[in-house]
Amino acid sequence: MKNTSKICIIDDDEIFVIVAKKIMKVAGFSEKVEIYKNGKDAITYFKENADIEENIPDFIFLDLNMPLMDGWEFLQELEKLDLSKQVKVFIFTSSIDPEDQKRSEEFSIVERFIEKPLTMQKLKLITEPS
Amino acid sequence: MEKTELQNLLLKIATTYINVNLDKVDSIIEQSLRDMGMFVSADRAYVFSYDFQNSTTSNTFEWCAEGISPEIDNLQLLTMDSIPQWVNKHLRGQPFYVPSVKSLPDDGPEGLRAILEPQNIKSLITIPMILNDDLLGFVGFDFVKNSYELSETEITLLTLFANMLVNVQDRKLKELKLNSFLSITQNQNEKLKHFAHILSHNIRSHSTNISMILSLISDEYPELHEFQLIRLLNTASEKLSETIRHLNKVILINTSSPEKFSPLNLREVTDHAIRTLKYMAENEGVIIENQIPENTIVKGVESYLDSIFMNLITNGIKYCSDERDSFVRIYLKEKEQYLVLCVEDNGLGIDLAKNREKIFGLYKTFHEHPDSRGIGLFITKNQIEAMGGKIDVESEVGKGSIFKIYLPHEEYK
Numbered sequence: 229m230k231n232t233s234k235i236c237i238i239d240d241d242e243i244f245v246i247v248a249k250k251i252m253k254v255a256g257f258s259e260k261v262e263i264y265k266n267g268k269d270a271i272t273y274f275k276e277n278a279d280i281e282e283n284i285p286d287f288i289f290l291d292l293n294m295p296l297m298d299g300w301e302f303l304q305e306l307e308k309l310d311l312s313k314q315v316k317v318f319i320f321t322s323s324i325d326p327e328d329q330k331r332s333e334e335f336s337i338v339e340r341f342i343e344k345p346l347t348m349q350k351l352k353l354i355t356e357p358s
Numbered sequence: 359m360e361k362t363e364l365q366n367l368l369l370k371i372a373t374t375y376i377n378v379n380l381d382k383v384d385s386i387i388e389q390s391l392r393d394m395g396m397f398v399s400a401d402r403a404y405v406f407s408y409d410f411q412n413s414t415t416s417n418t419f420e421w422c423a424e425g426i427s428p429e430i431d432n433l434q435l436l437t438m439d440s441i442p443q444w445v446n447k448h449l450r451g452q453p454f455y456v457p458s459v460k461s462l463p464d465d466g467p468e469g470l471r472a473i474l475e476p477q478n479i480k481s482l483i484t485i486p487m488i489l490n491d492d493l494l495g496f497v498g499f500d501f502v503k504n505s506y507e508l509s510e511t512e513i514t515l516l517t518l519f520a521n522m523l524v525n526v527q528d529r530k531l532k533e534l535k536l537n538s539f540l541s542i543t544q545n546q547n548e549k550l551k552h553f554a555h556i557l558s559h560n561i562r563s564h565s566t567n568i569s570m571i572l573s574l575i576s577d578e579y580p581e582l583h584e585f586q587l588i589r590l591l592n593t594a595s596e597k598l599s600e601t602i603r604h605l606n607k608v609i610l611i612n613t614s615s616p617e618k619f620s621p622l623n624l625r626e627v628t629d630h631a632i633r634t635l636k637y638m639a640e641n642e643g644v645i646i647e648n649q650i651p652e653n654t655i656v657k658g659v660e661s662y663l664d665s666i667f668m669n670l671i672t673n674g675i676k677y678c679s680d681e682r683d684s685f686v687r688i689y690l691k692e693k694e695q696y697l698v699l700c701v702e703d704n705g706l707g708i709d710l711a712k713n714r715e716k717i718f719g720l721y722k723t724f725h726e727h728p729d730s731r732g733i734g735l736f737i738t739k740n741q742i743e744a745m746g747g748k749i750d751v752e753s754e755v756g757k758g759s760i761f762k763i764y765l766p767h768e769e770y771k
Binding site: 241243244247248250251254293322323324325326344345346347 | 558562603
């Protein structure tokens, strides 16, 4: 991953967000990180910025269980948008239910389904082709 | 009246009562009141229930012949004192029968004649409905247009009808009770699933946060690892993650749907497990014998069955005895509707008198062994039960153990 790539974390778990940012910093990853606390806030942003290429991140780290709008609903809404730039979604979740993993495969925009915790090794997955 | 005709009618009613659906019981009772009422040429047929706690009685079912006014709405929560003659007879298990109201003695305004005459009742019979010595109520027939003399046989057959009514209502009550138990169970199941979700997701997310924080700490401040408390914190966090992982595994087993069941070749599954464990068995000097016949088919989840045999055979190898030539023997028995898969060893054995309750419990271990974590048999039991089976064990310290897996018998050709 280039150091300049923009990352968007959508997760209501404050601790995860802080620690994830820190781990990315230690690993030399991008420090351009946008945070949204739920799918609703995030999709509002994406709707408003769909055609502004420079405002679209390269990667989305998406949680599944969130208030107001969960990760699944966010994905459905996101797929409807005509984004000016291709974005890759990585699901980061506490769920280890194989059903969730299967469901995530139905979304072509989802690159990988990764179980929390986030570790250095898992960060590397993001730069490797799936 | 022909005795056999009435018997035939009763037989017909009995048959409908046996097959009736719970939600149709009420309409079937009304229907049979009509049939019986018309048959004995009564003008009104009815069922009353007694409430001895409150000393009341209420009309619960009624049929009226043409031109006869229904009384059911006027006959709710009557005090029993208003019909003492009925109640007294019924308490003794006898029908209350008045062949002719006209010929009753005139016994004053509170008397029987004074009750019945204003209703134009010329004859009447009410028969107690009794279940296991409990008087539940009565079924009755009023004759308004003409008085009617019932024969002994007719009274006997009407009593039989009363018993049938008792049975069908009792069955309805029992089914309602059963349904309510069922819904309680389903409700509790839902609660458990909800709890399982909290466990598998919410607790896990906290636990992963802790382990993430700890790994960051040890990256940024490696010198902290010198401190015993930090090391202990790391261990505690790892154990927490491991426990949650185990519990999650069990939750997944218990919430997975039976659609994943498929016919499995038992011989192939066991052969596969034995091949995988060959090296471990040779190392410990344990001989594994597979006596499962070729082409034995069971219905189940392949990954479960594989894990079950891996677990049981591994246990047989792990807990072998140094004092004799060790074996693990796998064979098949049939018992009633079950196929019984037996995994027998001549290893250390378990003191079942002390440990029978615990043996399939979580984190229970019975021998000092570096690899004993107390998770295998717990998972095994859950996997077997998820496939509709059960597990049992026979064991003797110093002799060995036989684990018996009962799986529902399914034949696929």
